[in-house]
Amino acid sequence: MIRWPDRTLPRQAQKQLEQYQRAIDGAADYQERVERAKTDFDRYNCKGNKTFDAIKYALTKMCSGAQRCAYCEDSAADEVEHIKPKNLYPEAAFVWLNYVYACGPCNGPKNNHYAVFDQSTGQLVDVRRKRNDPIAPPRAGAPVFIDPRAEDPCVLLSLELRSTFFFVPRHKPDTIEYERAYYTIKTLRLNSRDYLPKARREAFKDYLAQLKQYRADRDQGASLVKLRSIEKHIRGRGHPTVWSEMKRQHDVIPSLRKLFRDVPEALSW
Structure with missing residues (x-):
């Protein structure tokens, strides 16, 4: 939520x-x-x-x-x-x-x-x-x-x-x-419906993959249009609480800490 x-x-x-x-x-x-x-x-x-x-x-x-x-x-x-x-x-x-x-x-x-x-x-x-x-x-x-x-x-x-x-x-x-x-x-029943935590886990994986793709494309000189397309996907994806929590908790989860350090602009998405 x-x-x-x-x-x-x-x-x-x-x-x-x-x-x-x-x-x-x-x-x-x-x-x-x-x-x-x-x-x-x-x-x-x-x-x-x-x-x-x-x-x-x-x-x-x-x-x-x-x-x-x-x-x-x-x-x-x-x-x-x-x-x-x-x-x-x-x-x-x-x-x-x-x-x-x-x-x-x-x-x-x-x-x-x-x-x-x-x-x-x-x-x-x-x-x-x-x-x-x-x-x-x-x-x-x-x-x-x-x-x-x-x-x-x-x-x-x-x-x-x-x-x-x-x-x-x-x-x-x-x-x-x-x-x-x-x-x-x-x-x-946000936790007791077993499909909800599973869906959040899948959303986490997708957000992670998209952010890594953004980093790779940016570092390889991708066009602004392509980068904005990835940003738009992240902003509009389902389970936005997962993304919100990834940003909030990035300092305490090692895999997120490095990723957001490399892509600090994503903290404002």
Whole structure:
């Protein structure tokens, strides 16, 4: 996971989204707002709705390279995902900054899973609504789940690049930062789906090969066009977190240290 770039919706799409949200906010009570959030989102989030066509176009442009999931970066992203679940937070059902593109294998398990650090106690509290629970507002508190639209996940998460290619918390246990990282990794099953670490390993190998090719071509006097082509491939490849972590960890991994020393310009890609 990396932070998603900011992008502004076209003015008309943003105005329409705000109008959709006002209709929910004007409902009589919380339960009605929850019901409206679900029915209205299902109604408007369809092909041919100009507002959501614009939203999906913008989300696609925000993806790195191909249209890949904001969370796992592996599978095709074809679902507009609410970071804060609309069934818990109807006030965010039609809020642009609450949207990312996600894949089914990530969106399904996450669904309405959400937790906060309770405003009164500071304890981590699961606020998802279970079957037959009363429809009532969740406890107030700061979100636990990492929001890639509002913050940089790499501040809390690190990717192990030597063997497992697992995501791990960057901070010490018993800290808020650790709990947020652990909760996000577990909720999205970023390590337990065995094909994800394998895909990250393959991405690492490809990034490494491309950077070595760039170095060789540059040293042999290749044209700027050819070098820019390799740079473009690296910038647009899937699993951008792997590349981000290669740059961040290059000083502590010998094979990367020498390579980035030879190609320092790649640190800005």
